[in-house]
């Protein structure tokens with residue numbers, strides 16, 4: 001075993017069991033409507049997965065495999081560049097898009113490097129997390145010179161995954177008994193979604209560090225491509241056990257974010273997850289974080305609440321929530337990161 005810099009070392013209770021005993025996994029859902037399967041049946045499968053796990057995988061999703069393969073190859077070429085090249089597109093306090101190698105989750109450094117880009121370039125978000133400050137700023141993408149087709153592949157891939165995200169949003173909406181376009185207004189034109197290329201290098205002691213520490217994603221949903229190495233784990237709601245998400249070739253992992261949990265008034269789960277690393281292999285993954293527009297106020301939907309089941313959350317502004325989370329990624333803050341629990345009614 002080699003040594004791991006103390007900044008990466010997880011508290012004892014967060015250190016992973018590298019060989020968990022597992023008997024079940026998250027649902028695998030076929031999105032094609034072949035045979036006699038109806039749209040309602042598909043939506044109800046999606047609804048069941050959202051209620052019990054908040055996580056599922058999809059196949060026959062419509063994103064061309066050839067695009068994903070090209071993006072994975074481009075990501076590898078980018079990460080193989082010398083550090084001084086990667087740092088030319090380094091993100092900073094003002095613009096959080098680009099390359100970054102010292103992200104923290106819950107105040108411990110993640111064993112990974114990332115490259116982020118917004119899906120709508122530029123994307124407007126609040127300039128600060130202060131509630132009274134109405135100023136906005138632009139998130140603008142930075143692109144490396146090499147590989148030369150990097151930008152084109154990233155943009156093409158993002159637009160295909162964006163279509164899949166809208167389709168999933170429609171299925172989720174139907175599964176709740178709502179019109180398929182119930183959520184569209186929160187995303188049309190103004191979404192703050194971004195795509196991330198994750199690279200997890202081999203780690204000398206994977207019992208001490210994590211690729212990404214335990215967290216919940218913020219937005220509506222995440223559409224995640226993982227390679228064949230494995231390492232993602234979901235916390236099962238029934239008993240808190242960490243369940244590995246097995247790599248399935250050409251499948252996407254879908255997980256619900258905080259905003260969806262609030263919109264559904266806790267009917268659907270935004271599950272905690274984390275990434276373990278290994279000492280032998282590097283791993284790549286590509287999440288697309290499907291986020292609403294900055295102006296959107298997130299609150300339990302009127303259709304899903306009543307006098308008998310009142311809203312569990314106060315409304316909060318998505319832009320301020322996003323800006324606050326972004327800021328706390330940066331430095332080791334001494335305070336807890338913002339969570340939806342902070343908006344929970346007593």
Ligand SMILES: O=C(O)CCC(=O)C(=O)O
Nearest residue numbers: 198212226232275285287
């Ligand atoms: O790499 C993965 O499989 C998941 C990464 C993740 O959870 C995240 O970036 O939010």
Ligand SMILES: [Fe+2]
Nearest residue numbers: 215216217273
């Ligand atoms: Fe995540």
